[in-house]
Amino acid sequence: MLSWGRFRRSAPGLASSGRALLYRSGVGLAYLGTVRADGGPRVHPVSPLLVEDGLYTLLTVSPKLEDLLRDDRFALHTFPLHDGEEAFYLTGRARFPRDQALRRSVAAAFLAERGMSGPPPGFGQHVLVELHVETCVLSRAGEQVTWAAADPHRHEVGRHRETRHRETRYREYTSNSHSE
DSSP states (O other), X not given: OBOHHHHHHHSHHHHHHHHHHHTTTSSOOEEEXXXXXXXXXXXXXXXXXXXXXXXXXXXXXXXXXXXXXXXXXXXXXXXXXXXXXXXXXXXXXXXXXXXXXXXXXXXXXXXXXTTOSSOOTTGGGOEEEEEEEEEEEEEEXXXXXXXXXXXXTGGGTXXXXXXXXXXXXXXXXXXXXXXX
């Protein structure tokens, strides 16, 4: 599993194309797929942000956040546009950085991308999520380029312990208020 910065250094062409497709409408937009408690898929639009060598999103306390806290696997897919067949898709695992300076930096990037002078109501309650890359697919005009991290299954060991830790973090996020 790689941070966006490490992925970018490992596969610069793919990362550059992926960035362009994530931001092709001027702001980061993509669909985030998570795994529901019953094992089914859940897909919602999100605003990915590429900041300080990381791929982040800010999520409200919601079913998709609950999904990631319970099972950190995700899929991210760029929004389709009428004028092309290009798409960028990646899978990986979510992390939940607690660094407040990083959160401020990501929040500032979100506001700047949208030309907002201040945060919208409830913005301080959003949870910072970092998306680490395991695999990606770049699709252009029917051709696909696929990439995978060197050892995509190394994080399976100790899964039950990690799940209990995520449940504890979820209780922390839902019981504490988050401020800027």
